[in-house]
Amino acid sequence: MEENLTLLYQRFLNNDCTDEELSLLFHLFETADEDILKRLIEDELSTIEAELPANAQETERLNAVRLRVKTQIGRGRISSRTLIYSLSAAAAIIVALTFTFLFWQRPGKEQAVQKEQVAAVIKPGGFQATLTLANGKKIVLNRSVKGFIASLGHTTVSVSPSNGVSYTSVGKSIANSSNTLATGRGEQSPYPLILADGSKVWLNAASSITFPSQFTGNDRVVTVKGEVYFEVAHNVSRPFKILSGKQEITVLGTHFNVKAYDDENCINTTLLQGSVKVKDLSSGASNLLVPGQQSRFNKTNGELAVAKANLEEVIAWKNGFFMFNDQKITSVMKSMSRWYDVDIEYQNFSDGNEKFGGTFSRSSNLGDILSSLQSLGNARFKIINRKIIVCN
Template sequence: MTNERLAYLFDRFLQEQCSPEENRELSALVLNPQHEEQVRALLGSYWSQVVAAKDSVLMPDEEAEKMLEKMFHEPLKKAAPVKRMRWRRIAVAASILLAVALGSYLVFFQPSKETKEVVKVEEPAKDVKAPETNRAMITLADGSTVYLDSANNGQLAMQGNVKLVKLSNGQIAYETTGGDMLTEMKYNTLSNPRGSKVIDMALADGSHVWLNAGSSVTYPIAFIGNERNVTITGEAYFEVTTDKSKPFKVSKGDVTVQVLGTHFNVNAYDDEDNIKVTLLEGSVKVSKGQSSLNIKPNQQAVVNTNTVSLNTNVDVDLVMAWKNGYFKFNRTDLKIIMREIARWYDVEVNYEGNVPLQLYNGDVPRNVNVSEVLKVLEYTGAHFKIEGKKVTVLK
């Protein structure tokens, strides 16, 4: 059955008069198997006009490919083992060729005219870029969500007399204004997903929190009452404004860090064996159940299932490398490293065979592709394979 619209658009295409919308419509019509015979006839008619003075009556493979390249605005990549086709089969294969042109599939055709088999195989990317943007979001007290990557600078929300704003440097801040004071505790949650740059936020009391990828913090819009309580998942660094009348508490499950005014880092990812609280300035008390520990600067509280223990041999530069834009390894176990890579690049990590037992050292900027990080590890004997968003640790 002849489709008049297809013929009309094909003619406009040959005259280079198709609009972008018409070209998309033409592509869809060509891809429809019901139009196979008509597409074949249109291509044949076109070719007979072009080569009227030549002996050949067959449209060469190269010419058919050029026609489709122009139609789909992509060069056809020669992805082996794609077999060349006579023009008479181009119409049948148009949809497959389009996929090849986009680099997404490898196509195989049976030699029989009656049977055409298509095998779809993903062609994975060979590298993964570091996060280029921040994809964090804030869930407000009313349940609505503000996506920070698409939000303009300026006021994002007004909750009582507290204004949520995005500053020109990308920082998020809560500012108290005139108006009705909040009389009940209301909470917001800042979530920073895997594969997202570090996000910096100023709370209503002036305290600052930085969130690593794959982390979240839940906090009051305004600190009402005698305490300042927040909860976290993942990893966060805090610089807490001093207020002796209102202790600042950070919780993860039944683990609590209590401070007055101080700088400290909390690593509390669910896939890590322990929660680690590292103090840079001031003093904090770390508690779990009946067990508690006061730590001083350059010390670390390590919280496991039953106890809170003290680590005095702390590499603070290693702990804070994520906030300062680096991966830093200092006799670090490979599985710990790969978990950090998985969160930052939002990749899946698999292991082929046993995990190498050696420990690793090195410093790498976090703004490079994942392959650059893996090269540092390969200097000490590890080997990796990157397939799209999957990294495999080889034997």
């Protein structure tokens, strides 16, 4: 395995991998021994360092490796959109491993001191969600729960480790059968929720979806808060509608991500496959998205704008990563707060416009991520119990 990994990794760096070899490489990176990966990355970083000025920053070396990853993913001869998404997620593993190696395997004095300042161990969130049934019963779901868990009239609710939590109906559901699946801070849905029509839903931290046991009428309607990823079952005669505040999303069958947290000013809808229509319910203004686009609905002024999206960054959470691409520290810390269940406080902080970038595993301890961010800019962090203090 090590010989194959070394050969493929070198072909990757030389931009010579075929599509099949590239897919195999990313699979090997997911399963290979960590010491082998570190050695491969160390050899490549040594080559990159030799080509850079002596005073080059760590971030320059990281960006050099990241560029090679993105170059491989973005090559025009990989035509399948599904393959690109899959490889993008796997490539994040390479970037994350490289990032970890850069900052923690060879730290200088300054980084060591900075890491000590935020050395408190705050573990990452876990895979758990709470299902509230139409009859008010609450069921805590995690990866150990399986089999039949409840019945609602002619609808049964069950959990399969491979397929997730599903609703199966053999007749009419009970009246007003509204159900809610919700995650708290520090939680992510342990498996997909499979709605009665076969649509699949994943929840990020501090998120929820309210849905019926069965869909009746001409539309399939759900309500969401927080960040939710959808794979909607195609049904041309019954549009699928998602309500979030003053925004409505209408789809027939597609893959997309909705980010609609109460503490953020915009609702972002990002399309991966298919098509969706995003509508402002107050003004009636709407936009039709095509794959690769993101709509941004401003909750304050009602403006609805569309722009090209970084799909890899948008769905990183679902694939087990944080991915920040020139994000303000306030945005970064909101993500930290939700996943690690911590409060954020700013003290004597004057660099709110400073931008940060990086890829981190969501299984990392919070202190390690904060130390990495501290190495990249002017922000400094202190951990007091479950509060993060941000200062200069």
